[in-house]
Each structure stands twice: as structure tokens, then as C-alpha cells.
Amino acid sequence: xxxxxxxxxxxxxxxxxxxxxxxxxxxxxxxxxxxxxxxxxxxxxxxxxxxxxxxxxxxxxxxxxxxxxxxxxxxxxxxxxxxxxxxxxxxxxxxxxxxxxxxxxxxxxxxxxxxxxxxxxxxxxxxxxxxxxxxxxx
Numbered sequence: 001x002x003x004x005x006x007x008x009x010x011x012x013x014x015x016x017x018x019x020x021x022x023x024x025x026x027x028x029x030x031x032x033x034x035x036x037x038x039x040x041x042x043x044x045x046x047x048x049x050x051x052x053x054x055x056x057x058x059x060x061x062x063x064x065x066x067x068x069x070x071x072x073x074x075x076x077x078x079x080x081x082x083x084x085x086x087x088x089x090x091x092x093x094x095x096x097x098x099x100x101x102x103x104x105x106x107x108x109x110x111x112x113x114x115x116x117x118x119x120x121x122x123x124x125x126x127x128x129x130x131x132x133x134x135x136x137x138x
Contacts, residue, residue: 002031002101007122008094009069010038014106017138022104023073025134031101032080035069037062038090052119059085090121097127100134 006067007022009015019035026033062123066083073081086093094103105122 001029002026004034004097004099004101005029005031006034006036006094006097006100006103008090008103008105008125009035010090010106011037011041011065011066012106014108014136014138015020018104018106018134018136019069021136023076025102025104026073026078026081027076030079033073033078034082034084034097034100035066035073036084036086036094036097036105037066038093039085039087040090041087048062048082055087058127059087059091076110091128094121094125095130098130100129100131102134103129104134104136107135107137 002025005022005026007019009019020031022035025031039055039062041055062085063083066085070081070083094105097103103125105125107122122135126135
């Protein structure tokens, strides 16, 4: 069965449901769980205006929230939990985990435009992933 589960978290309601599902899956299979949040730097107006100091502050804040998610997973019996915060394109980063057996994500995330479709990021994960993908509906 699964040995390494990756779950994408952007703190939207769908991603919270995906996290809960990934925790249940990790508990049931004994798999390791990696909780990943990606700071999408493509949403800035230009690279020149992107403030890397702000990104570091945001990364620290997200890490604190992910620590709470890690504690939640551990409290439910997941033995091996990692957290990762990256800056870049979620579509690229979330499909780059070679050790992943399954990627879990919500059908939609925080981007309102992408909600018009299944969710541009989740749709790209389905197309690019080399492992199973579980799209969770909330």
C-alpha cells in the first residue's frame, strides 16, 4: 500500500478536508505523511516588486500553522510526519516529490479564478504526477 503520502495545504476549506483525509489514510496504512504548503510567488505583479523579506515572514507564519497540522496528525496516530514550506509554483513543487506514493489535495484552493474548473493546480497534479492522486471534495 502507500508508504509516503504528500498532502497539499493552503489553509482553504478544501485543503483542510484533504489534510483530514490524508491523516486518515496515513493512519490506516502506516504511511509517512508530508504536509506541504507552497507560497505561490507567481501572483505578484513582477519579480522586481516581489519582497523576499515578506516571503520569509510568510514562510515562518505558515510553518507555525503547519506545526499545528503536524501535531494533529501525530495525535491521531501518524508516526512519521514532516512539514515543508516552499516558495514557487505549486504545480511544479507538488509534483516533484519522487518518493510520493500518493498526493492528496483539495479539488479547489484559494484562487477564485481556478475554482471555475476542477482547480487548475489539482488538475495539473493529476496530469503530471507519477503516482496516485486523491482529489478530495469538501
